[in-house]
Amino acid sequence: MMGGKGNSVFSLSPNPNHLCISMEDGSQSSEQLVVDDDDDDLPPIDDTPDLDIDLEEEEEEETRRDEKCFMAPPAPGMEFDSYDDAYSFYNSYARALGFAIRVKSSWTKRNSKEKRGAVLCCNCQGFKLLKDASSRRKDTRTGCQAMIRLRLIQFDRWKVDQVYLHHNHSFDPHRAHKKSSSAATKTTLPQPPLHVQVRTIRLYRTLSLHTPPTHPLFQSSRRLELRGGFRALQDFFFQIQLTSPNFLYLMDLADDGCLRNVFWIDARARAAYSHFGDLLLFDTTCLSNAYDLPLVAFVGINHHGDTILLGCGLVADQSFDTYVWLFRAWLTCMLGRPPQTFITQQCKAMRTAVSEVFPRAHHRLSLTHVLHNIFHSVVQLQDSDLFRMALNRVVYGCLKVEEFEIAWEEMIIRFGLTNNETIQHMFQDRELWAPVYLKDTFLAGALTFPLGNVAAPFIFSGYVHENTSLREFLEGYESFLDQKYTREALCDSESLKSIPELKTTHPYESQMAKVFTMQIFRRFQDEVSAMSSCFGVTQVHSNGSASSYVVKEREGEKVRDFEVIYETSAAAQVRCFCVCGGFSFNGYQCRHVLLLLSHNGLQEVPPQYILQRWRKDVKRLYVAEFGSGRVDIMNPDQWYEHLHRRAMQVVEQGMRSKEHCRAAWEAFKECANKVQFVTEKPS
Template identity: 35%
Template structure:
């Protein structure tokens, strides 16, 4: 059973047959007394009796809910029956602990808690043809202790009524904080114990709507962005009262940039504004300089599975159904479940930084915490092979008697999603396992803080993205105008210097500096595969001690392929010092093209850079108007051209012809040179 206080309205055949028999036997015994006026006697609530009559379903439910609240138990509707005409004939309201425990957990090691005790306390209600609701039978005895002081925590009793919702909204408009709002409800009730709902329910009422100014600012921003470029995308999720609940949007440049750098994305949530407690959820990637770039942004009503599924599906629709190859998220079961459902073919990784930050909270109370923390970090960061990690982890659990620690159990079960030795064989575009994933905290630095309102955020959003565009433009210029000096005379270094951006080339030079700490030795040869062992001296975290790390490197001389056990190339797209040491040993002068990734090259022309003026208003700019007309068409044509080789070749030919005609038009306008492109340019697109 999934609910802890309410049962599902399952019609149990035996229960219905029993109720039918009871109804027939009680039909002539009932002393009908009209309780339509009020079954409450002063502050007391009269005990249910057979014969009580109510005028509506809501009235009898409210009566029994109030009786249960005073007695100290929760209420659930356990059975119902309709006639041949489809009209309801009778139902039962029972103690929420009615029924037996039925576990739906996937594994017996993680059973879900249950409150079910097979309690028989209930009332049977018959519905007459004239619309009266009559209690036909009453069972008052419970088989468990009652808790009158705790009934406000029962799920059925925690709903905020219409009066409470109106008051919460009025307090919102008056600028009263959530904490003050809760205190005002408690003061009116006399104390928190008398309050039928908690701060969570009050917060939910606040979260279910945006302020008028905030919602208006958001919608105005969306309309303005669409007027700048029709490729601006947004989706809005509303509640039952048509108030904004969840929002997602992505501008034309973000969508176009996903074509170039959407192989890996990072996703996490962090609170944007205290006023509405709405999490900001950006989708972030990295460009060819290793800089963070935005692929879309969401504002969420809550942080449950349904909300994340809505957001991920909205983002996937925006990106034309193209899932990322890899995605990094925080350790959150709701997010993990949603990623599995919406991105089933994407490699999912949990943020190691966030997991390690939880150590004091999860293990801080243990007597040997410092030793456990030190041991755990060594196991996580220094394991070279998966088997090494598993053996060391299980030994640590045994040594410190941690077999019953549920958090460590769950981490071990999810080890393939966060431990470096398990995730390093997948490309993560330089998103380090040991640092916090790119997120709002870095992407919107200097533009957002804990006091930022949604309206202010919308106003600053364009400024933040313009700043990112400027930084990328400057990095592009620097990579073409400035050449980083080589630190060796290796032709391999020269090769990467010529093609990689400066920021990525610096990372490769870091590997070259590490060569002095590496010692390679030949182990064996099997066919065309030679095995080497590279021993690296690594300085400890204390800055004093040194330790020796051994890495196995395989080299295929026929295909000039090298693979290291550290998997740096697979993880970051940069050859590691261990692999380079073997290439040097084998006198390789130039690495094959498959070791030079296009995503890190500085000489690649990327389509999103053609999306201009997305974050500025230039109403009279004729070039911008033309760009707005052409960009969506180019985007669609590009998508059609990538479907197959034949389509791609056709598109290349057609674009070549279009380019020649445009150049001819330009030549005629300025009366200079020939009216056709020169032969050497005809083959360029």
């Protein structure tokens, strides 16, 4: 796994933005520095054949080679299993471009031989010493500044701390290989085999120890085919880092150094997840429908009931290994906080990966895609329209498990679909998608969410099509996000400034008009209006503080009974549960519970049933809270993260209005004056 984030990627900035802040034992002063600045003491570099990357070739040939095997440049935040792996990676990168490397310096813990850090530099770094001026050896030193700095962050994991990629000399592949061959004769370290030459740490590429290599979930690695789009992807990442603080991207490299999977996410998405982390949808429509673009998306639902993007990825395949890497990459970016509910499409490899990475989350299948797959499997059925109506009645109309299973069996027999494999598989997984089984699962309105055309990824509808190329996608990506953010801002403004029109005189409606966002209020308003079709509240059982009621509802010419459990605690707190599961599905109470609350004399909806995620008076600052808030005063990297986070919170507040902007500007000027006149204390 490799990654880069912030606008410090590929720079010598002293404050590179990292995925995680790691606290080390001791400060720089407690370490001893060992300088290895002599060519004769270089670690061995093997003479493995070149990776066939030639920067002097024509652009078309360069693009073709990029597609064949991309050798990723080093970047701050990359992590490795060991120092040898880190060295081998930089060495392979150097040979690919045509320069040699050496160890400029390294340091160990005082009174210990344990290596704690090192600087690897281009072999042309520095200049020849005066005492060597008369030497007959060819002078190859040019004062080149290209380098990487490595630090041991925990146990045996090593992290790239700083990177400088620019060279002040031309590349010489022949000399780089000659140097490698010469150094290889001085075997002071064991030589890593070719397959680990460019192996970065694979924190997210793990199979169970009990999974045999022949298991169907254990699939061979494939390369990510970008069809000439890698340059566009690289430029896109670099460009967005200039304007988006704490933008993060991760790349998954195969053992041969080729790009396999990519994941990226911005700071706003990471912050939004702190508000809407109760539900996460994973969309793989592009993969299941064989789009040209192997795009996947992590999607949430905001306070207006609209979709929000919580991360994107490009994947090489649909294997267990790929999904584990992708899910763990996402989870790491969210500081290890899994969602309450995770909704995916039906896929065996994906389901196993979810249980591996999100064992405590409620994994459910997308009902929209389940129904689509069932309809698609019976497209040749003569009575397909009648079947569609019958399926909808069974799925949405049954209130109890026994009722659903009996109705399902009758429907299958009626239409002669007993041997339909798709329907059999869907029924086996019914507890993951059928509403009658999901009443203990919070879905935030996703059960009845208007996903539209299931042949297109719903968050990218109208934007990503079957033949959309990577370059086209990236060119419109920021515009797409801007439209989403603008829509959310307009909905926020409408909710705060507009007074919704009431349809009834019921106090619940006027209460929620002051609390819910406009879009959620309109949905709740429909429930209040539907209370008029409910009647006949009857208590059928009582057991101390808990009572069972039946509420009748007229549906056309039929009348149905809905059982509602009503419970009061010693603190006079009310708890209600309806057999329809309305609160779990939508995040607000159903018409049956509302009628019972009114029947029992409650003039307002109890506060525990007014979720904060739907409230319009909550100030949601989309500034991610990275880390625990504790700052290691010995670590300058943490100073930057801490100060930047606090400053961005002020910026977000300042964007609310002209007055807020003026107040923030004055506060910044005051802070700048105070900091300017701080007197440094002697260390």
